[in-house]
Amino acid sequence: MAKKLDLINGCIDMTHGAGGKSMHQLIEELFLGSFQNEYLHQQNDQAVVPAISGRLVVSTDSHVVSPIFFPGGDIGSLSIYGTINDVAVSGAEPLYLSASFILEEGFPLSELKKIVNSMKKAQELTGVPVITGDTKVVEKGKGDGIFITTTGVGVIENPRIQVSVSRVKPGDEILVSGYMGDHGIAVLSKRQNLDFETSIESDSAPLHELIREIIREVPDVHCMRDPTRGGLAATLNEIAHAARVGMMIEESAIPIRTEVAAACELLGIDPLNVANEGKLVVFCAPEHAKRVLEIMQAHSLGRNAASIGTVREDRDTLVEVRSNLGGRRVLYWLAGEQLPRIC
Amino acid sequence: MCLAVPAKIVEFIEGQKAKVSVGGVQKVISVSLVDDLKLGDFVLVHVGHALSKVDLEEAQKTLELFAEVFQSELFEEGLK
Amino acid sequence: MSSIPFIDEFRDKTKILQTLEILRRTVDPSAEYHFMEFCGGHTHVIFRYGLQDLLPFNLHLIHGPGCPVCVLPRGRIDSAIQLTRDYPGVVLCTYADLMRVPGSEGLSLIKVKAQGADVRMVYSPDDALRIAQQNPNKKVVFLGIGFETTAPATAFVIQEAQRLGVDNFFVYCMHLLTPSAIQSILDLPEVSQQGAVKLDGFIGPGHVSSVIGTLPYEQFAEQYKKPVVVTGFLPLDMLQAWVLLVREVNALRCDPNKQVGVQNQYTRIVSREGNLKAQQLVDRVFEPRAVFEWRGLGQVPGSGYQIREEFAAHDAEKNFQIRVLSTGDHPACACSAIIRGLKTPLDCKLFAKVCTPDNPIGSCMVSSEGTCAAYYSYRKG
Numbered sequence: 001m002a003k004k005l006d007l008i009n010g011c012i013d014m015t016h017g018a019g020g021k022s023m024h025q026l027i028e029e030l031f032l033g034s035f036q037n038e039y040l041h042q043q044n045d046q047a048v049v050p051a052i053s054g055r056l057v058v059s060t061d062s063h064v065v066s067p068i069f070f071p072g073g074d075i076g077s078l079s080i081y082g083t084i085n086d087v088a089v090s091g092a093e094p095l096y097l098s099a100s101f102i103l104e105e106g107f108p109l110s111e112l113k114k115i116v117n118s119m120k121k122a123q124e125l126t127g128v129p130v131i132t133g134d135t136k137v138v139e140k141g142k143g144d145g146i147f148i149t150t151t152g153v154g155v156i157e158n159p160r161i162q163v164s165v166s167r168v169k170p171g172d173e174i175l176v177s178g179y180m181g182d183h184g185i186a187v188l189s190k191r192q193n194l195d196f197e198t199s200i201e202s203d204s205a206p207l208h209e210l211i212r213e214i215i216r217e218v219p220d221v222h223c224m225r226d227p228t229r230g231g232l233a234a235t236l237n238e239i240a241h242a243a244r245v246g247m248m249i250e251e252s253a254i255p256i257r258t259e260v261a262a263a264c265e266l267l268g269i270d271p272l273n274v275a276n277e278g279k280l281v282v283f284c285a286p287e288h289a290k291r292v293l294e295i296m297q298a299h300s301l302g303r304n305a306a307s308i309g310t311v312r313e314d315r316d317t318l319v320e321v322r323s324n325l326g327g328r329r330v331l332y333w334l335a336g337e338q339l340p341r342i343c
Numbered sequence: 344m345c346l347a348v349p350a351k352i353v354e355f356i357e358g359q360k361a362k363v364s365v366g367g368v369q370k371v372i373s374v375s376l377v378d379d380l381k382l383g384d385f386v387l388v389h390v391g392h393a394l395s396k397v398d399l400e401e402a403q404k405t406l407e408l409f410a411e412v413f414q415s416e417l418f419e420e421g422l423k
Numbered sequence: 424m425s426s427i428p429f430i431d432e433f434r435d436k437t438k439i440l441q442t443l444e445i446l447r448r449t450v451d452p453s454a455e456y457h458f459m460e461f462c463g464g465h466t467h468v469i470f471r472y473g474l475q476d477l478l479p480f481n482l483h484l485i486h487g488p489g490c491p492v493c494v495l496p497r498g499r500i501d502s503a504i505q506l507t508r509d510y511p512g513v514v515l516c517t518y519a520d521l522m523r524v525p526g527s528e529g530l531s532l533i534k535v536k537a538q539g540a541d542v543r544m545v546y547s548p549d550d551a552l553r554i555a556q557q558n559p560n561k562k563v564v565f566l567g568i569g570f571e572t573t574a575p576a577t578a579f580v581i582q583e584a585q586r587l588g589v590d591n592f593f594v595y596c597m598h599l600l601t602p603s604a605i606q607s608i609l610d611l612p613e614v615s616q617q618g619a620v621k622l623d624g625f626i627g628p629g630h631v632s633s634v635i636g637t638l639p640y641e642q643f644a645e646q647y648k649k650p651v652v653v654t655g656f657l658p659l660d661m662l663q664a665w666v667l668l669v670r671e672v673n674a675l676r677c678d679p680n681k682q683v684g685v686q687n688q689y690t691r692i693v694s695r696e697g698n699l700k701a702q703q704l705v706d707r708v709f710e711p712r713a714v715f716e717w718r719g720l721g722q723v724p725g726s727g728y729q730i731r732e733e734f735a736a737h738d739a740e741k742n743f744q745i746r747v748l749s750t751g752d753h754p755a756c757a758c759s760a761i762i763r764g765l766k767t768p769l770d771c772k773l774f775a776k777v778c779t780p781d782n783p784i785g786s787c788m789v790s791s792e793g794t795c796a797a798y799y800s801y802r803k804g
Contacts, residue, residue: 194546197369262366262427266388267546268346324436325658327473330800332780339519339544345464345572345630345656345792349429366427373549376575376701385429387633387692390518390569391547392576394701395633395692397429402691406432408663413441 005029010109017103017137027135030112034120039096039131047131049096054157057092059083062149068115071186072201075148076115078277080122080130081206082228083152088208089224089280091161091215092154094126099150100134104143115146126206128152160219167222168243172311173289177210177280177296178304179203180232181260184274189263196266200259205278210299214282218292223283226276230334233272235281236319237333246314249331252324253308272321272331273338283311347389349397352382363388429691433657434472442662447479449669454676456482457621458668459764461605462570462628463490463792464656470797472658482665485620486797487608488762489628491569491599492520492790494717499597500526502747503566506595507540510743514541514558516551517566524789548580548594555584555592564739567596572630574598574728575701578708581730584737595739596730598709601631602639603726604717609647611720613765620764624668626661627653629689634705636697640685648675654688664688708734716749718786719759758785761794768798775799 005025015022032040039047061083068075080097087094099119103112123129130150182203189198207226215221223243227235232254240247256271264271278301284292289307296302319331350363350372359375363386374380374393386393426432450456460466466486469475475484488494504526507515515532522533522544536542541561545551548565555563567577577594584592605625613620627640632653640651650671654664667686675681687693708731715727730738739745752758756778757771768774768787778784780796787793 195370195550198367200368258427259367263368265348265427265430266350266365266368266370323472324434325439325472325474325477327476329470329473332800334780339522345462345467345628347572347630347633347656351428366430372547373576373579375579376698376704378700387630389572389630390576391549392579394572394575394630395698398691402429402432405660405663405688405691406435406438408688409442409445409666412445 005109007109007113012103012105012107012109012112012137014105014137014139017135023135030109030116031133031135034116035123035130037129037131039129047096049131052095052155054155055092057087057090057154057156058151059086060149060151061086062147064144064147065187066144067187067190068111068145070190070202072183073204073277074115074118075146076118077122078204079148079150080119080126080128081204082277083150084126084128084206084208085226087152087154088206088211089163089226090154090156091163091211091221091224092156093212094128094152094154094208096153097123097128097130097150098132099130099148101136102143102147103135103137104145105137105140107145112146122206126208158215158219161215163215163221163224165223165239165242168239168245168283168311169222170245170311170313171286172222172283173286173307174236174247174249174309174311175282175284175289175293175296175305175307176232176254177207177282177302179255179257179260180227180276180279181256181264181271181274183277184231185260185263187275188267194267196263198259198263200257200263203276203278205301207278207280207301210280210296210301213295213299214292217295218284218288220288221282221284221292225281227279227281228277229275231271231273231275232281233270233319233331234333236331239283240314240317240319241333244317245311246317247309247311247319249309249319249321251321253306255304255306269338273334347387347394349385350388352380352384352386355382361393363393430657433655433659435659439658439662442659442666443477446482446662446666446669449666449673450479450481451673452481454481455621456669456672457485457623458482458626458665459485459487459608459622459624460626461487461489461601462626462631463493463790464630465626465628465661466490466794466797467792468656468658468661470800474658474661478665482669485622485764486794487764488604488717488719489570489601490787490790490792492524493758493762493786493793494599494719495524495568495597495786496716496718496749497526497752498716498748500524500531502745503595504530504532504535506564506739506743506745507535507542510562512541512561514543514554514561514563515566516543516545516554516563518568519544520790521566521568523783524786525783548576552580552584552589552592555589556587559591562591562593564593564595564743567594567598570599570601570628570631571634571705572628574705574709575634575698578704581708581734581737582704585734590736593737593739593742594730595745596709596728598728599715599717600711600726600728601628601635602643603723604720605640605643607717607720607723607726608763609643609649611763613763622649622764623672624650624652626664626668627651627685629653629655629660629693632689632693632697634698634701637685637687637693637695638697644683644685648679648683650675650683651685652688653685653693655692660688707731718752719762753784756785758787758795761787768795771795
């Protein structure tokens, strides 16, 4: 093509998804230009990777966050870290990623460039490359700017590692790696109809190194998960439901920033329902809890880690929260997104 | 309708508005319904409007409402 | 971690435990006490902090109807939904509280939004006015719900709309008045005569009172001999209010001729007269309706606001054909009895089986401060 992509004023148009020269240019100049690795360099339709010894772990996630740029990250970095985390919480070492983009006609190339750069940085930071991908374009009005789906592949070499919800049992201690609700509040603060200012940034971060530290010393960890949409409440309920157990959580033990608590008071939402992106929930045997906590607190992503409760027998699989006053309430699983209230 | 929070006035804005802070979170609200406000005052905010000024002295009195009673009752218990 | 001023101090564990101890010593162990917190926000606080776990066994709570979402008859939701159908292209702005409330046919505003209606959630009526200004080709209707706490903000934007000439902005006014509602409850035969609902006093709505003052409750307190304590929405405030209520009930039981009044525990926010400026604004824009239907209480005289003729240009009821049908509740739904304190959610056949927060049949389950929602989130004994 004679002209290079206009990354300042140009937009995505339907030719970019048509499979022809225009699409090829987009891929070559923008994606391949940024995500430089031997696999993409080969320009095959797929990536052939060396044999892997150990159990293969696969996870996939679609990212549709709005707004696409928010304090502390963007849809690009989120798509990389989010899938790395989903792979890593199984106890696996993340190895490769694939990334597929659905772009809306009219989406500014300048924004796409920013997102691609952000993904490039995320890959460099984590050492986990995007080795194959796909691009499609949909007509204006049929896609919210950009959607990214990333699939991650990892490996568990150590046979002793059996991290699964099925291992959660009564008596297990529940730990979290830090402040709850940062991401959700950061994103909400940029939503047009809510309009409040805060210095809170998304906590979006890759957790695989922290997890590596934990399982190196405590390979017997029962279950790990990174709470995302729906907040801590959703994660605890999912696990309670799947493992057929109940939980008792001490509200005052849950780390929450004052500003996040304040934003929640202002909006009338519960911080436990607010999304996270760089936090870990760990279920382990009580005798390991102290050590896991120490390991987390020694790591930059776990400085504010805390033990927040225990798992117990409960046929109703309820997650209960005890307030600092001693009163209890059930933390139930919301059907949909929590909406601010005025009542 | 009851969800209202106490917020501190950090800046006045033209058009009877003010920027307030709740624990560090800032929002622009209307102060058209409350008169005689100064920077640093606390107001009760509901659906984007200040409804009332928070009286700091009264707040303190409320916090101490039963303190004396409690102290004296403990004292009596101690005497038994 | 720094604290949120005027919030965290009133959640202080030590003070709360001290106040609880005083409450325990103030109740007469051989007596029973029944207090209704009128406002849904208070119900929410009780369940959020698990206060019902901490109160003396003989202090019973009756959760009142003060949830403006819960008491809107289904017909009102239906009429709002119908508006989006009769006037496609209209932008409906609403507080989030109303989004999931079920109307008839299993519909709700969030569902019609999914079907393509332009329904937008706003935090403040000023946001709705702004949407109207930014979209001069569209008609924007704001659903004005809530009690006297919220009415001033609605009055403000109506006045602004007129001043700025925002001709495409309308308000569907469904604001409610609390004193009339409290009066209706006190007049219920179950309360006044039959004694089916024992009621010894009220926890009064603190934020409504920040606008209307404590004066409006004085007549009920004396006329019906039911003490009222106006309080705030933090645990310490409510516990102090219960102490004050118990004291007054004890005194009243000793001397039934004693004068009964309204006590103001929320003095940092509430005064006897209230916010006169806000009251004047409300009076300028609104006038009381002759009657307004409340779920559970039927037609209550003087309990709702309508927009004055002077502002008719912004009155949705004058500019759109709005049909409010008096549709009853689902036959097995006990919301109306629950709102009156006649039944608890546990008495309702649908509670927690068919009617859940995910699939609410009645509005007491949808609203986060509805009695049913509160009970649901506190099912463990």
